[in-house]
Amino acid sequence: MANDYISFVFKSLLLLIHLVFLGQHHVDSASVVKSLPGFEGPLPFELETGYIGVGEEEEVQLFYYFIKSERNPKEDPLLLWLTGGPGCSAISGLLYENGPLTMKLDVYNGTLPSLVSTTYSWTKNSSMIFLDQPVGTGFSYSRTELFNKPSDTGEAKRIHEFLQKWLGKHQEFSSNPFYVGGDSYSGITVPATVQEISKGNYQCCKPPINLQGYMLGNPITDSKIDGNSQIPYAHGMALISDELYESLKRICKGEYEHVDPYNTECLKLLEEFNECTSKLYRSHILYPLCEMTNPDCYIYRYSLSHYWVNDETVRKALQINKESIREWKRCDWSKPYTKDIISSVPYHMNNSINGYRSLIFSGDHDFEVPLIGTQVWIKSLNYAIVDKWRPWMINNQVAGYTRTYANKMTFATVKGGGHTAEYKPDETFIMFQRWINGQALYGKVKLLQKTE
Template identity: 70%
Template sequence: MKSTPKLLLLLLFIINHHVDSGSIVKFLPGFEGPLPFELETGYIGIGEEEDVQLFYYFIKSERNPKEDPLLLWLSGGPGCSSITGLLFENGPLALKSKVYNGSVPSLVSTTYSWTKTANIIFLDQPIGAGFSYSRIPLIDTPSDTGEVKNIHEFLQKWLSKHPQFSSNPFYASGDSYSGMIVPALVQEISKGNYICCKPPINLQGYILGNPITYFEVDQNYRIPFSHGMALISDELYESIRRDCKGNYFNVDPRNTKCLKLVEEYHKCTDELNEFNILSPDCDTTSPDCFLYPYYLLGYWINDESVRDALHVNKSSIGKWERCTYQNRIPYNKDINNSIPYHMNNSISGYRSLIYSGDHDLVVPFLATQAWIKSLNYSIIHEWRPWMIKDQIAGYTRTYSNKMTFATVKGSGHTAEYKPNETFIMFQRWISGHDL
């Protein structure tokens, strides 16, 4: 009987250690049978008191997890849950597009998961995004620079709890608004690796899809993109160029000619699906809509059985929302231009893959090409098509700063529009091969 307290203490230690390190998920409601891959979910506490709890989904590589690269995936927004990447862009599961009937929506396996060749951490950030939360009221408004430091701390703590992945090549990745966070994060990790007494992160590079980089410039390139895609007439294009002088969306109220022309531009484009101009602009609650699975996602992830299976802290969050910061949570966008971070990361010698769906109106490929050109690195491999079998899947170019730019033909703002092509592009690049 005297040994009982010691046994209880040991048991508590084991339980606490298990919770801190994450919990293995073997089954998910909506998916038949055990998961055909290893999924871990959990929280990592940030700050001295660890009041900020960042939620993650970790999926081991299906090939060789001990040696394959470790990726961190951040969804955009800011404030969109990373499970949108997992279930819609590059994960091993997807929601089956079937009319909602009141039961838990179904999940199916995918053929295009990046986890076939990489370990991936899908991270919900900032605080309030997905299942990440704070135990106490926030004192400071979440911000770009604040999130960079939080994510860096997350990675350090996650790797200390998963030391078997410390030597794996590490890549930061994401799309859309992550274009403001990932380059700064790479620089932060790079600097942190030189600080004494902390195990270095084996940083090798980064990957960004349709990244927001310099919002005003990104936005202005919508005009030449729209002209090139035959969305506006030659006459309107020439007039708007002449009278707006390259500034189309932050117009001086006194420039009435420009304002009128911009109004004409909106008449031509406002009814488009700006995320992919080839796709219908329709209500996601319609089963005929390409994005109907987003509607199903809300029902799936808010089901109590799903949240239990994912080991979500019951007291942490109410109704899950796909993107929170766009509507109701304050956020300080204090990085307005991420080009200097790209420059610093290039100087430091990190590899990068920057890809653009070529039918995205939100961040047109022309804007991405422009800031890459502004880095002023020489071209190593000239513009050429990259192929899948005997078909052109997009176009690519490589630069002397180890940066590869690629378009994905027919794709939009995120990889979900062409997941198979994006997967093949990623698989070739991460393996060090030409696209």
């Protein structure tokens, strides 16, 4: 009997030790990364990678990259950057849009692709968290089978929980001004996340997150508004004829997204429209449409990141949890996801009422989410214009156009820009720098430097 009792106690202790170990493993999984394969020498910035568990049992493990501000991390803003998709990895933002590293554009020869420093990183004046979300994106994963698939509203809650836990482990940043940013499909999740954080600050969560505002680039906002803007945009950019445009307006009555199936004349005109535009690279209409494996194509850089991230030495350096090891994809469109926010306009309205400042910017050569639609929903908020439409300048050259509204919202175009910040990274960096510092976009700035 005594032996049975001793055996029971011993097994219980082993189980307790095992549970404590598991708890520690999932509570503290952050790692400082000093160097990365493909980059010469130590990293010239402070990088941390890790997992934060969310959900009742912390079954969802969200992977993040955190880079401290290169200026004054104790006081500079903290920015959470969400890549669109849904299902596009945070690496897209980090290596192509606004991070301190990018791929060296050499033709792949079977060896590990190289990384080089950028001169346009937003981390020059803010700390940044690049987050792999929703679950299944990048290196984020679930330790158990999920009964509820990710959704727009569900992600807003998960991201809020992630932030609370992340700041709990990084309390030195809890008083820094906090912003949420992203582009493309993040136009749905970012406004909802801002509202969720704002509600949490008032209702449930202490200490409050020092939320100040948000920014979005070429944001998907309302499928009807965004979709209906593509035809007038195509006409304005001389992609379709005046005759076709006038016929579309008259026969389809401005409704191009949800066409009456009995309106055969409209459907026929839309077929003609698609014939004119189907061979365009929609993310930037001036770029050629070609295969990702073509070294002469813009999107070849995405192939390089695929080779780099899927290298075993890179995953080891990033401290990737073995449970999440699988083939990394820049964007995985196959994951189940519920799009339960039809329009994020009401979220913008609520965030405006609550006083949060915002920056909405549009690359003016994006055919995916044309700037025309973005201007339509901004106008629907019905706020007075504070600063009239005017050019914003870099080195005495027009970099785009901008105006501001009474709800602390700034709208800006990026001249020659595309669907994401990556097409004009120098210009978007200057734009972000001015806005985050509370300056007017049309102010003065230092000379631009070129990417190394």
